[in-house]
Amino acid sequence: MKNINFDTSTNAQIIYNNQGNSILDLPRQENLKMFKSFGILLFRGFGVTYKEMKAFAEKFSSRFVLDKDRPIVDPNNRYITLVDPGMHYVSPHCENANSPFRPDVVWFCCGVPAAQGGETLFWDGVRVWEEMSGELKNLFISRKIRFLQKFPAVDWKRFLGTGASIADVKKTLDGIEGLSYRINEDQSVYIEYICSAVVKTKYGNQYAFANSLISEYKNPKAVVTFEDGSPIPLGVINQIQELMNRLAEVIDWESGDLVMIDNSRFLHGRRSFTDTRRRIFSLLSYLND
Ligand SMILES: [Fe+2]
Known part of the structure; x- marks a missing residue:
């Protein structure tokens, strides 16, 4: 993968964009391999919009599912939603793991981070x-x-x-x-x-x-x-x-970040916040592997 740096000092594998690449230019096979090995990937510096998140996710997904509680943001892209409503702390969970309909991948991208707090938390279930x-x-x-x-x-x-x-x-x-x-x-x-x-x-x-x-x-x-x-x-x-509480890891959001989470292994949650401008978008999908 050209012009992409890897940072192995964190459990979330971070893929930085230094050269103005589009997220859609990244090679699918290599990404998939990293996803399967690390279970959580953070793409930073690609300025990902929610539409690009969907286009990128489509490269890896056989189908999308819709969560019942989340507001849809775009009538033309009905699977793209905001994350759980409210500003409260969200406890660790896997998406829809209280049912047999657990999607393979949880996708998040950041429109606007909260000025303070509101970080997404994650835990490696292993x-x-x-x-x-x-x-x-x-x-x-x-x-x-x-x-x-x-x-x-x-x-x-x-x-x-x-x-x-x-x-x-x-x-x-x-x-x-x-x-x-x-x-x-x-x-x-x-x-x-x-x-x-x-x-x-x-x-x-x-x-x-x-x-x-x-x-x-x-x-x-x-x-x-x-x-x-x-x-x-x-x-x-x-x-x-x-x-x-001891094992929680943190995604300190920057605008345009994209995160891809293996929902069979990682739990996620969030810290509370008060900033009403915070916008994190989400998608749920089954992997096309
Ligand atoms: Fe969730």
């Missing part, structure tokens, strides 16, 4: 697992966790497409391991998803504590328990949070 106490490891190897969610019709229509029917819901949800569901009279759907908190990474087949346990535990609208419905003790959650 490292979190390695650093976890033997007691917690045993707990999460021996016991699965269960996520409960309710989707009003408007939410699953956003996920499946506005013309989607109950038959489409059934077709999507039937036969998925760990998933059971109930369709209510008002067409809302309850799903119950049972999975391990410890997963194998998609590239490298390593154990990773890469899940949405902490964020769902802290989400007043969500329910997460052990598989049998028994509560996850607060002491366990606190130990995980302490470990996460």
